[in-house]
Amino acid sequence: GQQLNQSPQSMFIQEGEDVSMNCTSSSIFNTWLWYKQDPGEGPVLLIALYKAGELTSNGRLTAQFGITRKDSFLNISASIPSDVGIYFCAGHSNFGNEKLTFGTGTRLTIIP
Amino acid sequence: DAGVIQSPRHEVTEMGQEVTLRCKPISGHDYLFWYRQTMMRGLELLIYFNNNVPIDDSGMPEDRFSAKMPNASFSTLKIQPSEPRDSAVYFCASSFRQGGYLAEAFFGQGTRLTVV
Numbered sequence: 001g002q003q004l005n006q007s008p009q010s011m012f013i014q015e016g017e018d019v020s021m022n023c024t025s026s027s028i029f030n031t032w033l034w035y036k037q038d039p040g041e042g043p044v045l046l047i048a049l050y051k052a053g054e055l056t057s058n059g060r061l062t063a064q065f066g067i068t069r070k071d072s073f074l075n076i077s078a079s080i081p082s083d084v085g086i087y088f089c090a091g092h093s094n095f096g097n098e099k100l101t102f103g104t105g106t107r108l109t110i111i112p
Numbered sequence: 113d114a115g116v117i118q119s120p121r122h123e124v125t126e127m128g129q130e131v132t133l134r135c136k137p138i139s140g141h142d143y144l145f146w147y148r149q150t151m152m153r154g155l156e157l158l159i160y161f162n163n164n165v166p167i168d169d170s171g172m173p174e175d176r177f178s179a180k181m182p183n184a185s186f187s188t189l190k191i192q193p194s195e196p197r198d199s200a201v202y203f204c205a206s207s208f209r210q211g212g213y214l215a216e217a218f219f220g221q222g223t224r225l226t227v228v
Contacts (some may be wrong), residue, residue, distance in 0.1 A: 018216060029211075042205070043155075043203075044219070045216040088155065098162070102154060
């Protein structure tokens with residue numbers, strides 16, 4: 001089945017630093033979503049991307065839908081302590097496909 | 113809206129017992145998904161429903177797992193008999209169709225299942 005390869009698996013950064021993570025697929029995806037999961041909670045949507053090449057921002061977060069439709073990245077600028085958590089990319093592989101495939105996650109830790 | 117509501121939040125059971133997980137989707141959402149999350153396998157889709165009808169159950173691990181959606185506001189995931197390897201966090205999510213796309217999936221807080 002489809003797989004989403006997410007990197008890096010984990011990041012240790014200092015508060016105030018910028019963060020970048022990405023997701024790649026061997027097949028074409030028609031939507032890309034980025035979720036954040038806090039401990040003991042379910043994933044919460046951060047950004048949704050629906051068009052190839054689309055660049056979308058949500059506060060300090062910026063995400064892009066790769067032009068090849070096989071990748072996406074998420075950037076976080078000026079990280080703060082509440083950014084700690086696990087970030088997942090996810091996508092729908094075909095137009096109208098209702099199954100959402102998730103990446104393996106990037107665990108973000110902020111060093112005080 | 114209260115969001116997707118799952119119960120119980122935590123369940124500890126003995127191997128061989130039946131376990132039932134419950135989910136109330138967001139009102140008006142016509143898609144419901146059951147996911148399982150483990151350290152080894154990440155988030156896996158088990159089954160999903162559209163308008164209360166199971167559409168794809170190819171992710172259900174084996175016959176010990178079953179899911180039902182008797183109405184638009186309630187779904188259950190049952191494991192009988194449970195085994196230690198079923199220990200995981202089980203998430204329910206709901207969504208709706210927005211134009212030609214399925215909108216984002218809204219997740220519940222999950223049920224942490226431990227089978228001893």
